[in-house]
Amino acid sequence: MKQNIKFVQGNEACVEGALYAGLDFFAGYPITPSTEIMEHLSERLPIKKGKFIQMEDEIASMCAIIGASLTGKKVMTATSGPGFSLKQEALGYAIMAEIPCVVVNVQRGGPSTGNPTHVSQGDVNQARWGTHGDHAIVAMTASTIQDIFEVTIQAFNIAETYRTPVILLFDEIIGHMREKLILPEPGKIPLVERLRTSVKSGIDYHPYLQREDGRLPMSDFGEQHRYNVTGLFHDMWGFPSTKPKIVHGLLRHLNDKITNYAETKPICMYKEFYLEGAEIILISYGSSARSVLHTVKNRQAAGEKIGFIELQTLWPFPYNIIKKKCANARHVIVVEMNMGQMIRAVKNAVEDPKKVFLINRIDGLLITVSDIRNILRMLQGKGV
Amino acid sequence: MAFKDYIRERFFPHIWCPGCGHGMVLKGMLKAVEKLGINKSNIVMVSGIGCSSRITGYVDSHTLHTIHGRALAFATGVKLSRPELCLIVPMGDGDALAIGGNHFIHACRRNINMTAIIMNNQIYGMTGGQYSPLSGVGKYASTAPYSTIENKFDIAKLAEASGASFVARTTTYHMREMIDTLCMAIKHKGFSVVEIFSQCPTYFGRKNKLKTPADMLNYFKNNTAKIGSEAKKKNPELIERGVFINKKMPEYCEEYDKIIKKANNTLTNTEV
Numbered sequence: 001m002k003q004n005i006k007f008v009q010g011n012e013a014c015v016e017g018a019l020y021a022g023l024d025f026f027a028g029y030p031i032t033p034s035t036e037i038m039e040h041l042s043e044r045l046p047i048k049k050g051k052f053i054q055m056e057d058e059i060a061s062m063c064a065i066i067g068a069s070l071t072g073k074k075v076m077t078a079t080s081g082p083g084f085s086l087k088q089e090a091l092g093y094a095i096m097a098e099i100p101c102v103v104v105n106v107q108r109g110g111p112s113t114g115n116p117t118h119v120s121q122g123d124v125n126q127a128r129w130g131t132h133g134d135h136a137i138v139a140m141t142a143s144t145i146q147d148i149f150e151v152t153i154q155a156f157n158i159a160e161t162y163r164t165p166v167i168l169l170f171d172e173i174i175g176h177m178r179e180k181l182i183l184p185e186p187g188k189i190p191l192v193e194r195l196r197t198s199v200k201s202g203i204d205y206h207p208y209l210q211r212e213d214g215r216l217p218m219s220d221f222g223e224q225h226r227y228n229v230t231g232l233f234h235d236m237w238g239f240p241s242t243k244p245k246i247v248h249g250l251l252r253h254l255n256d257k258i259t260n261y262a263e264t265k266p267i268c269m270y271k272e273f274y275l276e277g278a279e280i281i282l283i284s285y286g287s288s289a290r291s292v293l294h295t296v297k298n299r300q301a302a303g304e305k306i307g308f309i310e311l312q313t314l315w316p317f318p319y320n321i322i323k324k325k326c327a328n329a330r331h332v333i334v335v336e337m338n339m340g341q342m343i344r345a346v347k348n349a350v351e352d353p354k355k356v357f358l359i360n361r362i363d364g365l366l367i368t369v370s371d372i373r374n375i376l377r378m379l380q381g382k383g384v
Numbered sequence: 385m386a387f388k389d390y391i392r393e394r395f396f397p398h399i400w401c402p403g404c405g406h407g408m409v410l411k412g413m414l415k416a417v418e419k420l421g422i423n424k425s426n427i428v429m430v431s432g433i434g435c436s437s438r439i440t441g442y443v444d445s446h447t448l449h450t451i452h453g454r455a456l457a458f459a460t461g462v463k464l465s466r467p468e469l470c471l472i473v474p475m476g477d478g479d480a481l482a483i484g485g486n487h488f489i490h491a492c493r494r495n496i497n498m499t500a501i502i503m504n505n506q507i508y509g510m511t512g513g514q515y516s517p518l519s520g521v522g523k524y525a526s527t528a529p530y531s532t533i534e535n536k537f538d539i540a541k542l543a544e545a546s547g548a549s550f551v552a553r554t555t556t557y558h559m560r561e562m563i564d565t566l567c568m569a570i571k572h573k574g575f576s577v578v579e580i581f582s583q584c585p586t587y588f589g590r591k592n593k594l595k596t597p598a599d600m601l602n603y604f605k606n607n608t609a610k611i612g613s614e615a616k617k618k619n620p621e622l623i624e625r626g627v628f629i630n631k632k633m634p635e636y637c638e639e640y641d642k643i644i645k646k647a648n649n650t651l652t653n654t655e656v
Contacts, residue, residue: 025465046647051464051640056490060457063450067430067461070448071469075461093451221428221446222466228395228441230449239395239441240449 004183010175011036013145014078014104014168016183017152019044021191024073025051027064029083032116033172034106037078058083062090062103069099070229072194072220074156078104081114081123084130091165092131093231095254098208098216100159100194102152104168106175107286109364118364119172121286124341127167128315134251136258138267139167139315143289145179150189151312154266157192161266162257163216169314171337173287173366194218197225208250209236214257262316269312272325274300278307280379281326283346284335285311288367292335295372306376314342322349331379335359335367387411387418392444399438401509403597405556405582409503410439412559412580413472416566427470430459432484435510436476436503436582453484456491459498467637471498472570477518478508481537485517492546495574496636501566502539502577505584513587524591539579540628549574551629555581555604558625568627574635581608581623 008016014037018026026045028038038054045052051068055061058079065075079087084105094101107123109115114122123130127139138158142148148170155166197217199205201224210216219225232240233247241247261267273296275281284292289310296308309325326332326346332355334343340358347353359375361367377383391414400406417427427445431437433452440447446469450458459473480488480502491500507525508514515525520536543551550572554562562580569576583589583600594600609615611626645651 025461027461043647046644049644053460053464055457055460056486059454060460060487060490063454063457064461064464066450067448067458067463068465069461070446071462071465073465089451090454221448221462222425222469224425226424226444226446228392228447228449230441231451232449237394 006181006183007178008145008181009036009178010145010148010170011106012040013148013181014152014170015040015044016181017149018076018102018156019048020149020183020186020189021153021156022074023050023076023156025065025068025075026077027053027055027061027068028077029055029058029061029079031058031080031083033108033175034078034080034104036175037104037106058086059090062087065101066090066094066097066099069101070221072218074100074160076102076104078106080106080108080116081110082112084123084126088131092133092135094165095131095135095137096231097229098163098254099165099229100163101165102155102159102168103165104170107169107171115364117172119287119337119366120362120364121171121288121337121341123169124314124336124338127169134255136255137167137315138162138164138258138313139169140269140313141169141171141286142312143174143286143293143310145177145181147312148174149181149183151269153189153191154269157190158266160192160194162261163218164258169286171286177287196220199225201225206236207238208234210253259316263318263321267313267316268318268321270318270321271310271312273297273308273310275307275309275325277305279305279330280333280376281307281309281329281331282333282335282372283309283311283322283342285314285342288335288337291367291369291372295369295376311342317345317349319345319349322346323351326350330355332356333359333375333379335372337361337367385418385421385424387414390414390417390424390444392442395441398442400435401586403583403585404435405505405584405600406436406439406503408556408559409474409501409562409580409582410442412562413439413474413501413566414443415563416570419563419567420570422470422570426468427472428459428462430455430462430471430473432475432479433510434476434479434508435584436474436505437479439474439503453479453482454487455479456484456487456500460491460494460496463496463498464637464640467497470570472501473498474501474503476509477502477504477506478516481539481542482517489542489546492543492548492575492577494636495547495549495633497573497575499566499569499572499576499578502579503582504539504579505582505588507584507588509584509587513591523588526587526591539577543577544629547575548577548629549631549633550576550627552577552627553579553581553623553625555608555625556583557601557604561625565627568630572630574633
C-alpha cells in the first residue's frame with residue numbers, strides 16, 4: 001500500500017497528530033516559535049467542521065479550551081514561554097476541575113521575552129511546578145518529527161483517560177525543523193474517547209465521585225446532567241467545600257491519579273539505546289537527544305560501553321526505572337539546554353548523585369556533538 | 385416551570401450578607417428565564433470570582449464557576465463549541481471590568497451570542513471592601529481611607545464603543561424593569577450587556593453613608609432615571625436606566641458557520 005508521507009516541520013507534525021487524535025477545538029494567540037500550529041489549524045479545523053478561534057490573549061485561549069472541553073470536545077492550545085507563564089492559573093483550574101486538554105509549549109529562551117527565535121529547554125520545571133499549589137502534571141516531549149506526531153496523539157489519549165491537562169514541551173529546533181513524517185492510516189494508532197457516565201437522566205449524577213478504578217465518568221455540558229464545576233475544593237457534586245476531609249481527599253486524588261501511573265504506559269514513555277553493560281549512560285530529551293544519539297551510536301561502533309536513555313515523558317518522572325537502569329553505570333550524564341533542570345530529578349533517582357554530570361548550553365544554540373565529546377573526554381581522563 | 389424549579393436547593397444557604405442585592409439579581413434572572421421558558425439543560429451559566437460569581441452555583445443549570453475575570457473567555461469556548469446553548473455570564477464589576485476588562489471588550493467586539501450581567505456594587509465585597517473601577521471619585525473603601533481619586537468606567541458607553549449589540553442598565557430597586565430587561569437581553573441574538581446596580585450595604589454602604597439596604601435601594605431610586613425622561617432632562621446628574629443599544633449585527637457563531645462552508649466550498653450565493 002502506498003504510504004502517506006509528508007515532509008513537514010515539527011509544528012505541522014503536532015497539528016497532524018492532534019487532528020489524527022480527533023481535535024475538535026483550538027484557541028490560541030500568536031507567539032514565536034509556536035505560531036505555525038495555530039496557522040495550520042485555522043486552515044484545517046473548519047474543513048472538518050471543527051472550531052478555531054484566535055483569542056485576545058494567552059489567558060483567554062487557555063480558558064476557552066477548558067470551556068469547550070466541558071462540552072465534550074477534544075481541545076488544544078499552543079504557545080511558548082511568555083504565553084505559557086500567562087496560562088498557568090487556568091492550567092491549575094483544569095487540574096483542579098479535572099478537565100481534559102492539551103497545552104503545547106514550543107520552548108524558546110527565557111526568562112521574560114528572552115530569545116524568541118532560538119532554542120531552549122528552560123521551561124521543564126515550569127511545566128512541573130508552574131501553577132500554584134500541590135499538583136501532578138503530565139509533560140511530554142519528542143526528538144523527531146515522527147515522534148512529535150505520535151506523542152501528540154498520546155497526549156490526547158492521556159488527557160482523556162486521566163481527566164487532566166497534558167503539556168507537550170517541544171522546543172524551537174524540533175518545532176521548526178523539517179523531516180519525514182509517515183502518516184498512519186486512521187485507526188492504526190488506538191485513540192481514547194472520553195469516558196461518559198452511564199447514569200440515566202433524572203438520577204443523581206455525581207461528577208466528582210470516583211468509580212472503583214479511580215476514574216470519573218464525565219457528562220457533557222448541554223446534556224441531561226446539570227452540575228457545578230469550580231476551581232475551589234469541592235465535593236462529589238462539584239459544590240465548594242472547605243471540609244478538611246474533602247480538601248485532603250481531593251488533593252490526594254489529584255496527585256495520586258497521575259503519580260501512581262508514573263512508571264507504566266501510556267503515561268511513561270522513553271526510549272533506550274545500548275544500556276546493556278553501559279559504563280556511561282547519557283540521558284536527554286527533545287532536540288538535544290539528537291546530538292546525543294549521534295554521539296552514542298558512533299562511540300558504540302568504536303566499541304565504547306556507552307548507552308542512552310531518551311526521555312519522552314518528563315513529568316511524572318519515572319524515578320524507579322531510571323534508578324534501576326543507571327545502577328551499574330559509572331557516570332550518568334544529563335544533556336539539556338538549560339542550567340540543569342531535569343538533572344535534579346535524575347540526581348534524586350540514582351543511588352549516588354555524585355556520579356551524575358551535566359552537559360548543557362544556555363546560549364540559544366543546539367548542543368553539538370563536539371560539546372558532548374569534550375565532556376566525555378574529561379570524564380574518561382583524556383583531557384579536553 | 386416555576387422559577388423555584390431553576391434553583392439548586394442543595395447548595396443553599398447562600399453565602400451573601402443580609403441585605404445584599406445579589407439575591408435580587410438571582411431572582412430577577414430566574415424570573416426572566418422562567419418567562420422565556422428556557423429548558424434548564426439548555427442553559428450554561430459561567431461566572432468568575434467574587435461574591436457575584438457564586439450566583440451560578442445556586443442555579444440548576446450547567447454551571448461553570450471559573451477564575452477571576454475570565455468568565456467570558458470560558459463562556460466563549462462553551463458557546464462556540466455548542467452554539468445552540470443559552471449562555472448567561474453573571475459577573476461583578478471588578479471581575480468584569482478590572483481583571484476581566486480585556487475579555488469584556490473583546491467579547492463585545494466579537495458579538496458572540498451570550499448575555500453578560502454585570503452586578504455593579506461598586507466595590508470588591510468578597511475581599512473586604514476595596515475600591516473598584518466602578519467606585520468613582522470621592523468614594524471611601526478599605527483601600528481608599530482618604531477617598532478614591534480614580535474615575536469610573538461608564539459600562540454602557542464602554543460596551544457600545546466595543547461593539548456590543550445590546551446594552552442596558554437597571555437596578556435592584558427596579559425589579560420589574562430588571563426582569564423585562566433581562567428577558568430582552570437573553571432573547572437578543574448577539575452579545576448583550578446588562579449592568580445592574582446591586583447594593584453592598586456591608587462594605588460600600590457602610591463606608592459611604594448608605595448604611596442600610598433600604599438606604600442603598602432608595603439611592604438607586606433617587607439617583608437614576610429612564611433614558612430620555614423628564615426627570616433626566618431636569619436633572620442631568622441622574623444615571624440613565626433602560627436600553628441604550630439594541631441592534632441587529634452579524635453574530636459570531638453564525639459567521640463561523642459560514643467559514644466552515646467557505647472552507648468546504650459549500651457557501652451559497654445568498655450567504656456570501
